[in-house]
Amino acid sequence: MSGFSESWLELREPVDHRSRDLGLIRALGAHLEALDGDARVLLDLGCGTGSTCRGLSPFLPDGVEWRLFDKDPALLEAARRRLGPEGPRGARHQFLLGDAGGETPLPLDGVAVVTSSAFFDLCSAGFCARLVRELGQAGAGLYANLTYDGQMSWSIPHELDTAVVRDFNLHQRRDKGFGPALGPQAAPFLSECLKAVGYRVESASSPWRMGPQDKALQIEFLEGMRRPLEEIGTLPRTHVSAWIGFRLGVLDLAESTCEVGHTDLLALGGASA
Incomplete structure (x- = not known):
């Protein structure tokens, strides 16, 4: 999978945390609350610096065990540094180095729910189908948040906006390390796969809304396009440069906002769960 820098993950964390759908987070918390303490185990795929753990922990019951899984040793070390072995209310943290896209099955023994943030739009249909099979065999649920849905808009329009979003979405379908990526089709594909094997699936919109207070993030987002x-x-x-130049100029002169669509998904109660 394509790597992300620690600085980018830190920059996006505040908007990530405020964008997640609270209803699904509370449903996840209630599901874990109903489990015995030792069964409250979460495996966070592509954990980065541990942002999902930080964002969800205030809403989860006591005694949760987090297994944070990433292929980037530098990001995993950053997660270890920022989270430590123990968190609030008796939470425990393990840090696992591994490649989710590799041949080895994921470490799902004892896991109640797999979590991920901004991950599945980078994954292929084959990877997602394999993960759903492994989840079903392990009796684990899935909480996947901030999956890009292909929608992007700005409060101050430009004539190239539609073409830019179209081309960006085309690029999202290219191989990001798991084979041809699902891009904006990831959440619907995952939902159908999960329902097909007996999961109860709930989904909700979780758009990024970047305003003037997020200027630094908007700049990095635009340059990253x-x-x-x-x-x-x-x-x-020349058109790409002109469009980015216009957007950067608008940020300097006006209170421009940008909305980027995402979907959150919670799947519980599979056939083997």
Whole structure:
């Protein structure tokens, strides 16, 4: 999977935390509350620096065990540094280095729910189908949040917005390390796979809404779009530069906002659960 820098993950964390659907988080917390203490085990795929753990922990019951799983040793070490072995209310943290896209089955023994943030839009249909099979065999649920849904808009429009979003979404379907990525189709695909094996699936919209207070994040987000747009190549590079230049200029002159669509998903009660 394509890597992400610690600085980018830190920059996006505040908007990630305020964007998640609280109803699904509370439902996850209630599910864990109903389990025996030793069974309250979460495996966080692509944990990065531990943002999902930090964001969810205030809503979860006492005694949760987090197994934080990532292939990037630097990010895993950052998670270890920021979280430590123990968290509030008796939470325990383990840090596991591994490749979710590799041949080895995921470490699902004893796991009640697998979690992930901004992850599945990078994954292939084959990976997602395999994960659902493994979840069913382990009797584990899934909480997947902030899966990109292909929608993007700005409070101050530009004539190239539609073409930019189209090309960005095309790039999202390219291989990100798991095979051809599902991109904006990830949440619907996951939902159908999970329902097919007996899971109860709930979903909710969780859009990023970046305002003037998120100017630094908006700048990084815009600059991060340059390479994907140029690699798709539908728009001339001069058009891409002009569009990004316009957006950066608007940030300096006006209170421009940007909304990026995401979907949160909670799946519980599979056939083997």
